[in-house]
Amino acid sequence: MSRHTTETKAIDKNIGRMIKEERLAQGMSRQQLAGKIGVTHQQLHKYEDANNRVSASKLVLLAKELKRPVSFFISTHIDTSINQHNRLTIEVSRAFSKISNPNHQVAVSNLIKSLLNN
Numbered sequence: 001m002s003r004h005t006t007e008t009k010a011i012d013k014n015i016g017r018m019i020k021e022e023r024l025a026q027g028m029s030r031q032q033l034a035g036k037i038g039v040t041h042q043q044l045h046k047y048e049d050a051n052n053r054v055s056a057s058k059l060v061l062l063a064k065e066l067k068r069p070v071s072f073f074i075s076t077h078i079d080t081s082i083n084q085h086n087r088l089t090i091e092v093s094r095a096f097s098k099i100s101n102p103n104h105q106v107a108v109s110n111l112i113k114s115l116l117n118n
Contacts, residue, residue: 009050011074012050012053012054013050014074015047015050015054015059015073015074016047016048016049016050016054017048017050018072018073018075019044019047019048019054019062019066019073020048021086021087022066022068022072022073023048023066024086024087024090025086025087025090026066026067027090027093027094028066029041030044030045030048033062033065033066036061036065037058037061037062037065038061039058047062059073096108
């Protein structure tokens, strides 16, 4: 029997996706997280893309650094809307921080507040 069945590949992809999404949600670069768990950023990329499987010990280290229980990464139920919301929140925050004109920052802030009232 093959080690890499359709089911195990799906599990590996899910774990990799969860690692990447949580890393991005926390605003952490691949290099930063890789350094904290003792692997290269290339190796972390392979984990995230499910090209390489994450060992149990690395998963524990990843969970610790991302401040999540190990079960978070192996959950069978994933709410993709929450992950998409986290990604959009980070993108908006990063873009806002690059606005150098204070008047433009105020305008963007006012725009967001006005959208909340609709």
